[in-house]
Amino acid sequence: MTQLKAKYDEQSAVWNGVAGHAWAQEQDLINEAFKPMEDRLVEELWTVGAAKVLDVGCGTGATTLALSKMGHGAVECVGIDISQEMIAAARARAAARQSTAQFVCADAQAHAFAATFDMIVSRFGVMFFDEPGSAFLNLRRACRDAAQMRLLVFRTASENPFMTTAERAAAPLFPAVPVRVDGPGQFAFADTARVRAILEAGGWTGVEFQPIDFECSFPSGKLQTFFTRLGPLGRILHEADADTRTRIVTSVRAAFEPYVDGDRVRFEAACWMVSARAGIQSGML
Numbered sequence: 001m002t003q004l005k006a007k008y009d010e011q012s013a014v015w016n017g018v019a020g021h022a023w024a025q026e027q028d029l030i031n032e033a034f035k036p037m038e039d040r041l042v043e044e045l046w047t048v049g050a051a052k053v054l055d056v057g058c059g060t061g062a063t064t065l066a067l068s069k070m071g072h073g074a075v076e077c078v079g080i081d082i083s084q085e086m087i088a089a090a091r092a093r094a095a096a097r098q099s100t101a102q103f104v105c106a107d108a109q110a111h112a113f114a115a116t117f118d119m120i121v122s123r124f125g126v127m128f129f130d131e132p133g134s135a136f137l138n139l140r141r142a143c144r145d146a147a148q149m150r151l152l153v154f155r156t157a158s159e160n161p162f163m164t165t166a167e168r169a170a171a172p173l174f175p176a177v178p179v180r181v182d183g184p185g186q187f188a189f190a191d192t193a194r195v196r197a198i199l200e201a202g203g204w205t206g207v208e209f210q211p212i213d214f215e216c217s218f219p220s221g222k223l224q225t226f227f228t229r230l231g232p233l234g235r236i237l238h239e240a241d242a243d244t245r246t247r248i249v250t251s252v253r254a255a256f257e258p259y260v261d262g263d264r265v266r267f268e269a270a271c272w273m274v275s276a277r278a279g280i281q282s283g284m285l
Contacts, residue, residue: 012082012107014235015128020083022229027060027089029222030230036214037123037152038063040273042070044150050119054142055079056108057125061090061101067121068101080104080111081125109135113142120149127153127188136202143278149204151274153189155211160187162259162267166227166234169255170248174240178232195274204276214269220260227252 014020023030031038045053045067051074055064058079068077079101081087087105094101104111109129120139129135139149157164157180167177180187189195192209199207218226228237228249237245259267 015083016085018235020085022234023083024060024085024089026225026229027062029218029226031060031062033216033218034123036216037271038066040212041121041123041150041152042066044121045070045075045119048119048148050075050148052076052117053078053119053121054117056120056122056139057081057128058090058103059125060086061093061103063121063123064090064101064103065093065097065099068099077101078104080106080108082107109138111138113138115141115144117143118147120147122151124152124154126151127186128184130184132198133201136199136204140203140278145278145280147278149274149276149278153272153274154187155270155272156190157187159270165255166252167232169252170233173248173251174244176236176239178236189272189274192272199276203279205279206275206277208275210273210275212271212273214271215266216269217264217266220263220265223256223260223265224249224253227256
């Protein structure tokens with residue numbers, strides 16, 4: 001087994017296992033919290049005026065469906081994700097809304113796209129590539145010349161303390177909580193120099209980074225669900241014994257108190273809007 005295949009299998013196991021199941025089951029919570037990002041990507045599509053859009057790491061399809069709805073059927077939207085359960089949820093949502101959006105369960109790093117897209121978007125879906133260089137080269141192959149790209153990714157962990165509150169509060173009680181490391185993950189695209197190099201090597205030009213701080217919220221009644229099911233803690237909490245789980249929940253819930261505002265949990269998500277366009281294919285690809 002090659003190193004790339006091993007990395008792919010690892011990410012596939014994560015998103016077709018506990019993490020993917022939780023995201024599919026809690027899609028309404030996630031989509032409500034990240035609605036401001038969805039709205040921003042819809043605005044970008046309106047500005048660009050693309051006719052065929054690929055949503056990378058589409059999850060349960062909220063952004064793909066919003067983009068498709070904005071076009072009133074005139075914009076062809078395709079979502080791709082590695083998680084079978086999340087793609088199944090996305091297709092069910094599309095059917096319920098009689099949406100024309102299409103969904104593909106595949107690895108965007110290697111999927112054989114036709115070169116027909118004139119815009120690529122992603123709401124937190126590209127930070128988990130095992131081989132981002134190969135991924136963006138492949139995404140360039142999926143596009144027409146001069147196609148536009150808009151990616152929303154997180155800036156650094158230090159700028160997003162809400163996102164690491166659960167693991168920081170749980171760590172003293174549960175050493176098994178994963179430690180953040182370089183590589184595929186939530187903050188993998190925080191370093192602009194690294195991201196620029198990856199995109200330019202993949203055939204993307206005019207790379208720009210706009211810092212955006214999104215005001216996000218979700219019902220406070222969903223807070224325990226948020227930290228016990230999602231993120232690094234959510235993936236391993238089931239491994240703790242009952243007494244330890246109780247102590248972890250109590251400690252983590254207290255750590256989130258600064259973010260609770262009555263019946264809402266409110267936090268700021270520090271992001272980059274990464275913009276680029278597809279360069280001419282001759283020679284490079």
